[in-house]
Amino acid sequence: MDYQFKDIEKKWQQFWADHQTFKAEDKTAKPKYYVLDMFPYPSGAGLHVGHPLGYIASDIFARYKRLKGFNVLHPMGYDSFGLPAEQYAIQTGQHPAITTETNIATYRRQLDQIGFSFDWSREVRTSSPDYYKWTQWIFMQLFNSWYNKDADKAEAITKLVEHFEQNGSAGINAVCDDEISRFTSNEWNAKSPNEQQSELLKYRLTYLRESTVNWCPALGTVLANDEVKDGFSERGGFPVEQKKMMQWSMRITAYADRLLKGLDTIDWPEPLKEMQRNWIGKSVGASVRFTIEASPKSSPKERTLKNGEANSLSFGEGRGEAIEVFTTRADTIFGTTFLVLAPEHELVAPLTTPEQKGAIDAYIAQAKKKSELERMADAKTVSGAFTGSFAINPVSGEKVQIWIADYVLAGYGTGAVMAVPSGDQRDYLFAKHYHLPIIPIIDIQNIETEADPTKEGHYINSGFINGLTYKEATAAVVAKLEEIGAGKAKVNFRMRDAIFGRQRYWGEPVPVYFKDGLPYLIDEKDLPLVLPEVDKYLPTESGEPPLARATGWNYNGLPYEHSTMPGWAGSSWYWYRYMDAHNDTAFASEEAIEYWKDVDLYIGGSEHATGHLLYSRFWNKFLKDIGKVVEEEPFKKLINQGMIQGRSNFVYRLVDELGRGTNTFISHGLIKGYHTVPLHVDVNIVDNEILNLEKFKKFRPDFADAEFILENGKYVCGVEVEKMSKSKFNVVNPDDLIERYGADTLRMYEMFLGPLEQSKPWNTNGIEGVFKFLRKFWRMFHNDAWDFRVSGDEPTKAELKSLHKIIRKVEEDVERFSFNTSVSSFMIAVNELTDLKCNKRAILQELVIVLSPYAPHICEELWTLLGNEAGTLSYTPYPKFNPAYMVEDEYAYPISINGKTKMNLNISLSLDPSAIEAFVLANADVQKYLDHKAPKKMIVVKGRIVNIVL
RNA sequence: GCUCAGAUGGUGGAACUGGUAGACACGCAGGACUUAAAAUCCUGUUCCCGUAAACGGAGUGCGGGUUCGAUUCCCGCUCUGAGUACCA
Structure with missing residues (x-):
């Protein structure tokens, strides 16, 4: 028989499903290997040809590892809570669960036809109550925990309560809110339960607090920082504004240092690690307190610190008014010639003198009007206003002016900086513009035209650090600050606590109810807290989230939390559920976690660098702290598959004198000299840039009588690389390719396209070459009449050499994830063996095993034709390379x-x-x-x- | 601006530790088979000089360097892509 890929692929996919060929064992003597893909959000559009790229790579790896004798866990599931299904529900009234169900069915059908070796018995869906029961359970554990800095781990909140009862707040070193109170054990025990609860909330790892959030009015929800891009929502591109709201947050900042340190222990792409490092944004420096000289007219109330300012000092207490700044260059403190506050800083109003009030109010009003985008675009223009007040430099005693300017961000550090124009370019420009003094502080500093942030040389104009070097000066200044109580060494993180609530319907309900305005967990036995039915998926008239619409939805008469969890909740632990997907007494059994431990290989896109991959590491570390998992890091090795871009084709429509499009289309090579407009044309009716004219006439009704100006009798299209999208007519659907060439060809072609990690435009042009290869491979086992015919003869030296070359090559390539080069090598091997007219079982049988991870269907079929027991190829030992044949x-x-x-x-x-x-x-x-x-x-x-x- | 990645024929790409640059494929050109088409097979295909071949020259973004030898290592630059951004 000729190579009938359709029959073969259908047959084997059915066989694998019927026999549960890829079901992973939980107890076996084999070493474990966990290969994980980032599970997809099942969108309505289905898969395009870019989606399976990573899945194919991981599948090849998983199949290869099985041949190598590993017990492989290779699961798949769906991250099925999310905005699109809900937006669709808002528009159509269809329950998101139904939309999700339909989309999952499409995904499953598409995935199945590619021939993946997933263990579907472990499938998870984040939107299923059996699953989100455990997402809620983990939330409860976080609520019941606090971060003990002395132990550097999370501990049970009951332990903290015990401490309070016995010793009061003394001796507690916690990551917590800024405004905590100090109390003795007696004072604690005298507190009412409500007072105790509200105090404890300041310590819990998930907590409720009024915070400034990214509010997206169009979506009616808050967004996390990583869901906002340049002031617009990542999904939908709607404007985002800042708003104060009571919000659930996750105290991820408690783990900032461990998240940073852990990066050195894992095998991830360096750019990805770098992105996480930048996101965490650790800066080592000092916090310095400048006292305010003139007593302001109105006394500011007790200073409140910025959101997420986990471990700041509170120097203001009982010491008179002061401005606290953060600096990474304490050594330059003698060069401070003014202070700058963010316009939103709470001391701005009390510091403003009556004479300056007009200028300051005008500046604040102007700054407020600027959008995030304008402010960034405006980065180069200097603007600010003087408050009229002065502060005292704590080490030099110098009196300096206090200004406000929007180059100082309210959200970073303390929202105030000490300006050292000789060393900082922004301060330099500001000083020049407003004629403020610039004092050089290092002997070799050149500040003629710009600031010089050098750390070389020796200090001048700097009091007691004159003559010292950078290292000595920094230490001396910090020591002095601590001595006089005006500051101390401090580490600052850019990363904020993660907002954990969304005012949406289609997410996990938060397992919390309210009593006297304070949150309490529901009883564990009442999990899962199932999403209630609502009449509409919109916020209520009073602006409450959709869950407020649910009638009779309460906890023994007390109201539930109406926010739901964000999209990343369910994906922050899902790899553990695969280990024991049907457990209803734990998120996974201890034995399962002890056996599978962690993910050995994780393949997915780098777009999750500062979202999913960071949150997952955070939850994993927390679960480790409370003793529920065994590894500090969840994903040992991670590979980013490159993005598949679209490759658009264009036709060029001739435009007449009046600027109207005509019905004449000019081939790309001839458009110079004509007035034309480019139009996207469906890439599926273009072959090697040559337009299929007949199909084009049917592409759109108005093209039916199109005329063409051809070159060499052909219409050549223009090409451009863009995002793959329906509107650009450049979406290539894997279903169509499988229909024409089969899954084995698609799998191999996706790998053949280039290095896995590299982004590249999709181009179907080369697929014929891979298809030809598979047919050539099939032909090796058949005679001219297409009868299956292999010989039992002893192989020659040349044949053995070809075989062993490919055995070794594939081994090396797969281990270093160089799948494209193995495809080439397979072609070389088959070309060589065909030239040798080799049809010997001894060679071909081994070759079938080596190729099977790439092209599993054809290999299973040939394996059976070779007379082996059906369906066992997947666990056959990989052939052993013998160097003797290479000599x-x-x-x-x-x-x-x-x-x-x-x-x-x-x-x-x-x-x-x-x-x-x-x-x-x-x-x-x-x-x-x-x-x-x-x-x-x-x-x-x-x-x-x-x-x-x- | 900063950080990271990258730049090789008409195209996708290969060359893993410094050792024959362009493997493998696409495309293109020519040919065989065929009434024809499809399929299949064969030959050629980096560029320049040259009638083809032989021979010769140039050549891995640009300019230098190290080396017997550089796509690979070092220095400087250009461009492309990604991330990030008044982060004090």
Whole structure:
């Protein structure tokens, strides 16, 4: 039979499903290997050809590992809570669960036809109550925990309560809110339960607090920082504004240092680690308190610190008014010539003198009007206003002006900076613009035209640190600040606590009810707290989230939390559920976690760098702290597959004098000299940039009578690389390719396209080559009449060499995730063996095993035709490479003169360098090049090259 | 601006530790088979000089360097892509 890929693929997909071929064992003597893909959000559009790229790579790896004798866990599931299904529900009234169900069915059908070796018995869906029961359970554990800095781990809140009862707040070193109170054990015990609860909330790892959030009015919800791009929502592109709201937050900042340190222990792409490092944004410096000189007119109330300011000082207490700044260059403190506050800083109003009030109010009003985008675009223009007040430099005693300017961000550090114009370019420009003093503080500093942030040289104009070096000065200043109580060494993080509530319907309900305005967990036995039915998926008239619409939805008469969890909740632990997907007494059993431990290989896109991948590491560390999992890091090795971009084709429509489009289309090579407009044309009716004219006429009704100006009888289309999207007519659907070429061809072609990690535009042009390869491979097992025919003869040396070459090559390539090069090598092997007319079982049977991870269907079929027991190929041992077959006794040495290769000479590999040298020099052709001159030098590298230097 | 990644034929890409640059494929050109088409097979295909071949020259973004030898290592630059941004 000819290569009937449709029958073969259908047959084997059915076989694998029927026999649960890829079901992973939980108890086996084999070593475990966990290969994980980032599970998809099942969108209505289905898969395009870019989606399966990573899945194919991981599937090849998983299948390869099975051949190598590992017990492989290779699961798949759906991250099925999310905005699109809900938006669709708002528009149509269809329950998101139904939309989700339909989309999952589409995904499953598409995935199944690609022939993945997923263990579907472990499928998870984040929107299923059996699953989100455990997401809620983890939320409860976080609520019941606090972060003990002394132990550097999360501990039970009951332990904290015990401490309070016995010792009060003394001796507690926690990551907590800024405004905590100090109390003795007696004071604690005298507190009402409500007072105790509200105090504890300041310590819990998930907590409720009024905070400034990214509010997206169009979506009616808050968004996390990583869901906002340049002031617009990542999904939908709607404007986002800042708003104060009571919100659930996750105290991820408690783990900032561990998240940073852990990066050094995992095998992830360096750019990805770098992104996480930047996101965490650790800066080491000092916090410095500048006292305010003139007593302001109105006394500011007790200073409140910024959101997420986890461990700041509270110098203001009982010491008079002060402005606290954060600096990474405490050494430059003598160069401070003014202070700058963010316009939103709470001390701005009390500091503003009556004379300056007009200017300050005008500036604040103007700054408020600026959108995030304008403010960024405006980055180069200097603007600000003087408050009229002064502050005292704590080490120099110098009196400096206090200004406000929007180059200081309210959300970072303390929202105030000490301006050192000699060392900081922004301060420099500001000082120049407003004619403020600039004092050089380092002897080698050059501040003629710009600030010089050097750390070299010795200090001048700097009091007690004059003459010191950078290192000495920093230490001396920090020591002095601590001595006089005006500051201390401090580490600042850019990362904020993660907002954990969404005012949406289609997410996990938060397992919390309210009593006297305080949140309490529901009883664990009442989990899962199932999403209630609502009449509409919109906020209520009073602006409450959709869950407020649910009638009779309460906890023993007390109201539930109406926010739901954000999209990343369910994906922050899902890899553990696969280990034990049907457990209803734990998120996964201890034994399962002890056996599978962590993910050995995780493949997915780098777009999750600062979202999913960071939150997952955070939850994992927390689960480790409370003893529920065994590894500090969840994903040992991670590979980013590159993005598949779209490749759009264009036709060029001729435009008449009036600027109207005509019905004439000009081939790309001829458009110069004509007035044309480019139009996207469906890439599926273009083959190697040649437009199929008949299909084009049917593409759109108004093209039916299109006319063409052709080049060489063909219409050549233009090409551009863009995002793959329906509106650009550049979406290539895997279903169509599978229909034409089969899944094995698609799998191999996706790998053949280029290195996995590289982004590249999709181009179907080369797929024929892979298809031809598979047919050629099939033909090796058949005679001219398409009868299956293999010979039992002993293989020749050449045949064995080809085979063992590919055995070794695929091993090396798969281990370093270089799948594209193995596809080439398969082609070379099949070309060689075809040339040798090899149809020997001894060779072909091994070759089938080696190819099977890439093209599993055809290999299973041939394996069965070869007379092996059906369906067992997946667990057959990978052939053993035998170097003996690779041994050559001769090698064609390239002979180069001055590094330029001139010829090849066959020389026995047993000769040593001096013998080779003699042999080469004796050669007549070599002598011709030498032209009777003696070579200056000869380099002989055995088994590699001979170079003659003239 | 900063950080990271990258730049090789008409195209996708290969060359893993410095050792024959362009493997493998696409495309293109020519040919075989065929009434024809499809399928299949064969030959050629980096560029320049040259009638083809032989021979010769240039060549891995640009300019230098190290080396017997550089796509690979070092220095400087250009461009492309990604991330990030008044982060004090």
